[in-house]
Amino acid sequence: MRLLDFLVYLDTHQAIQEAIIMACMVATALLVLAPLVNRKASPLLSFVRQPWLFIVLVAISLFACRYPAFFFPHNLNPDEAQMLAQAITYETHPVPWRDIDGGSGGPINSYVLLWCLPLGIQPDYLTGRIFQYFCFLGMFIFLYLAGCRVAGDFAARLTLMPVLLFLCWNVYPDFVHYSSEEVSIFLLSWALYLITKLARTPGTLYYLVQLGLVLGLLPFAKLQSVLLGGFLGLTAIWFIFASCHGNYRNVFPRILVLIAATVAPAVVILSIVAKAGALSDFWQSYICMAQVYGVQSSSWLEKLTRTTDLIAWIFDPDADTAIFMILAAVLTMILGLHLVLGLQKITRTTRNWFIWAILFAFTSMATVLFSGQEFPHYEFFLFPPLIFLMAVNFRVVKLNRPGPVPSNAAVPFLLAAILSCPRITAGVFFPQCRLFTYWNEQTPTMLLLLLLWLIGLCIVLTVGWLLVRMAFNKLRPSFSLPHWQKLIPLACLFPFFIIPAQILSTRPNEFRGNVKMYLAQPLSTMDQAILHARPPGGRIAIWGWAPEFAAETQTPLGTRDAAALGNVLDKSLQDYYRQRYLRDLRTNRPELFLEATGPHNFSFRDPKLYGIATFPELAQFISEQYRLDQEIDGMRLFVRRDLTGN
Numbered sequence: 001m002r003l004l005d006f007l008v009y010l011d012t013h014q015a016i017q018e019a020i021i022m023a024c025m026v027a028t029a030l031l032v033l034a035p036l037v038n039r040k041a042s043p044l045l046s047f048v049r050q051p052w053l054f055i056v057l058v059a060i061s062l063f064a065c066r067y068p069a070f071f072f073p074h075n076l077n078p079d080e081a082q083m084l085a086q087a088i089t090y091e092t093h094p095v096p097w098r099d100i101d102g103g104s105g106g107p108i109n110s111y112v113l114l115w116c117l118p119l120g121i122q123p124d125y126l127t128g129r130i131f132q133y134f135c136f137l138g139m140f141i142f143l144y145l146a147g148c149r150v151a152g153d154f155a156a157r158l159t160l161m162p163v164l165l166f167l168c169w170n171v172y173p174d175f176v177h178y179s180s181e182e183v184s185i186f187l188l189s190w191a192l193y194l195i196t197k198l199a200r201t202p203g204t205l206y207y208l209v210q211l212g213l214v215l216g217l218l219p220f221a222k223l224q225s226v227l228l229g230g231f232l233g234l235t236a237i238w239f240i241f242a243s244c245h246g247n248y249r250n251v252f253p254r255i256l257v258l259i260a261a262t263v264a265p266a267v268v269i270l271s272i273v274a275k276a277g278a279l280s281d282f283w284q285s286y287i288c289m290a291q292v293y294g295v296q297s298s299s300w301l302e303k304l305t306r307t308t309d310l311i312a313w314i315f316d317p318d319a320d321t322a323i324f325m326i327l328a329a330v331l332t333m334i335l336g337l338h339l340v341l342g343l344q345k346i347t348r349t350t351r352n353w354f355i356w357a358i359l360f361a362f363t364s365m366a367t368v369l370f371s372g373q374e375f376p377h378y379e380f381f382l383f384p385p386l387i388f389l390m391a392v393n394f395r396v397v398k399l400n401r402p403g404p405v406p407s408n409a410a411v412p413f414l415l416a417a418i419l420s421c422p423r424i425t426a427g428v429f430f431p432q433c434r435l436f437t438y439w440n441e442q443t444p445t446m447l448l449l450l451l452l453w454l455i456g457l458c459i460v461l462t463v464g465w466l467l468v469r470m471a472f473n474k475l476r477p478s479f480s481l482p483h484w485q486k487l488i489p490l491a492c493l494f495p496f497f498i499i500p501a502q503i504l505s506t507r508p509n510e511f512r513g514n515v516k517m518y519l520a521q522p523l524s525t526m527d528q529a530i531l532h533a534r535p536p537g538g539r540i541a542i543w544g545w546a547p548e549f550a551a552e553t554q555t556p557l558g559t560r561d562a563a564a565l566g567n568v569l570d571k572s573l574q575d576y577y578r579q580r581y582l583r584d585l586r587t588n589r590p591e592l593f594l595e596a597t598g599p600h601n602f603s604f605r606d607p608k609l610y611g612i613a614t615f616p617e618l619a620q621f622i623s624e625q626y627r628l629d630q631e632i633d634g635m636r637l638f639v640r641r642d643l644t645g646n
Contacts, residue, residue, distance in 0.1 A: 011068055011515040024061040025168075031057055032161065035153035054157055055144065058164060059137050065168035068511040069176045070129040071518040074548065076177035077377075078602050079105070080128065081548035082562040083180065087113035087123045089556040096269070098278035101285045101560040105180035106220035107269075112183060122554055128178040135182040136167055142189035143384060147391035149196040150353060155394030159387050171509050174376040181380040184225040189384045190214050191232045198239045205257055211236055212261025220269055223286065224367055228381065231363045233262060235356065281560075284576055289566065350395050357392040361385040526637070527552050529630045530592060533639050538591035541584070543567070543612055544604045546596030546635070558590020567615070582618055591640050593626050598634020607634065 010017045031054045037045050047053070075081035086100045087110040093099035096107035116127040140160055147156030170176065194211040201207065211232075218229040237255055244251045273282050364385040368378045523531070530540065530553045540550055541558035545565065550557055559581055561567065566577030585593075597607045604610035612619045626638035 007067060008516050008519070011513060014513060017064075017512065021061070021064045024057060024064055028054070028057040028061050028164070029161070032154070032157040035157065049153075051144070051148075051153070055141060058140055058160070062136060062140075062164065062168055063133060065509075066129075066133060066176070068509065068513075068515050069171075070126050070133075071515045072125065072511060073518050073521045075125065075551065076173040077179070078545055078547065078563065079179055079377075080125065080177040081551045083110045083178065084113060084123060084125065084128055085547040085550035085557055085562045086110035088551065088554055089562075090114065091117070091123075092556055095272060095276045095278065097273050097282040097285065097560070098276040099560055100557070100562070101281070102180075103285075103289070103563070103565065104223055106222060106286075108217060108221040109180045109183050113178075124551070124554075125178075129176075132178040132182050135186040138186045139189040139383065140164070142186075142193040143387045146189070146193040146196045146388060149193075149200075150388070151391040151395035155391050159390040159394065162390075163383050163387055169509075171511065172376065176511075179377040179380070180222050181225075181377055184218060184222040185380050185383055187214050187218055187221060188225065188228055188232070188381075191218075191229070192384055192388060195232055195235055195239070198236055205254070208236070208240075208254060208258045209261045212258045213265065216262040216265035220265060224378075225381070227367050228360075228363055228385075231360060233258070281580070284573065285566070289573060350392075353392045353395065357385070357389040361389050523552060526594075526632050526635060529632060529637055530555060530594070533592060533629050533637065535591055535643060539588065540592040540594060541588075541590045542594045542596055543618075544594075544596035544610065545602045546594065549594060549596070555592070558588050558592070559584035578615055578618070582615075582621060585618075585621060589625075589640065591643060593622055593638040593640075595622075595636040595638070598632075600633045601635065605634075 010020070031048060034045075034049045034054070037049065069076075075084075083102070083105065086102055086107075089100055090096075090107070090110055091114060096102070100107065100110065102110060112131060113123045113128050115131055116123055121127060140163075144156045144160060147159055151159075167175070191211055191214045194207055194214065197207050198204070198211065215229045215233050218225045236258055240251055240254050240258070270279065270282065273279055361382075364381050367381045522528075526549055530549055534540070534553070534555055538555065539558035540553075540555045542550060542562070543564050545563045547557075547562040549555075550562065561577070561581055561584075564577075564581065566573055567581050595607070595612050597604050597610045599605050607613070612622060622638060625641060627641050628636055629639045630637045
């Protein structure tokens, strides 16, 4: 049976599918505990400790949960269709900023979607979402390796679980479709792993070159990630200086190697762009437009208000991110309080890692909030820093090697329980916060109860253990209950067993059960019209925000704008974008032109406000060079006159 037939079979048998998913989840959670088992106990236990086995279970769990959405036949977000349309164009017109302007997303996000061409497969939504899956899997692998180096095997596995569950069970489109942040978080996770390697072997040129190349690719994946890349680059330079121990003779050559490797991708890409005569377009549309995009709010007060709303949305229990944030809070808040209250003696290295991880997390938050836009998929930038911060917290309290419980350990657990109760926090500290005024009493309440149950269990185990020690130490000083200590990290795994089942019953995945229908779904009426009117090798220019028609018909773009955002909105660079758009039309002479400003389009639905009539020079050019072929759902498809004999 072919893989596709097997996936369709699973999707049509929900009970079998859910049983496989739950089995994979439980097996993954059990393998999290494997490093706590003595490897010498038996050959079987030594086998289940293998890191590759844990990664394989993570990969299977992630695929089993997300694969039904792979087959959804339309774009889940205009960004997904835009990057796919750009990739299709890059196949025959490969120069960025001359042939394609990706907006705030760099060319790498679209280039990588051509990974399937050597297999004889054209890029589409399915191949894009499969590539997204491998980006997530690569992120998990590198973050696991980084966590192992900093906090140990157990901590590295456990801290991956909140993000794994978030990605497995989330059905919100912004977190399901291929987005422009996913290549960046893969590269950031790779760079973070190399940073942990350089912390011990800072003089290795192989790692310096590798790190430099990874950091150098970040600006061409997502300009927004430059801040995080710069933070990691400065960290690498710091490690190089720290390793010299006063001998600076070899420091500067290593720094030069790192800098040279970092600028190498920019030199190669921008040389190609400059040779094509598009360097000024790179500067205007990628650099200057980013500044315009980041200051769209009318005042700093408005931007601060929108930023506050986004922070509140991240922690809003009614939002999909609640699954991730609640689970992450369990690990980060409780363990962080150990450090704050000074309950553990820590080494200088551990303290430095903790401070660095906090700065890394704040840098990621600044990256998310930079543009002032409330786009949820920006929150992908939070994943690597928060996972690493949780791993460092484990290093602080040494839960990867359970030892004696501190005598005053009940205090942070009690404080965590109080601070975790939204009713108390809202009533005392944040009575007007949107987070609490939008409180939902159903699914979030169930998640809250699970969180409080977990914290309560930790309190009971800790206090109970302390009472046992107090009661019996006087009678039998050598008496101990080491097995009780292992129940505390086991309690941390409780939500990883229960919450998936809870989500299955309260947050159904609407993608499941529809794979067969997705495969049989025909093209839209406009797609069929484009395919009928398009000559072999023809291109299409789109006015508006409808790149899905180019993506779904495998038609290269006739202008460098997959979405005519800069042409339509009234911004300071509008004249530049409009003249460039018209120049592309005259130069490329695409066979088809689509005015996508109908009532069913995304964002620009009123032709009177956004149609080509608002740009008289363009309207005249279309009238002279093209004839109206069809009008569908308020959209107008034009065909070049010389192709019709008119």
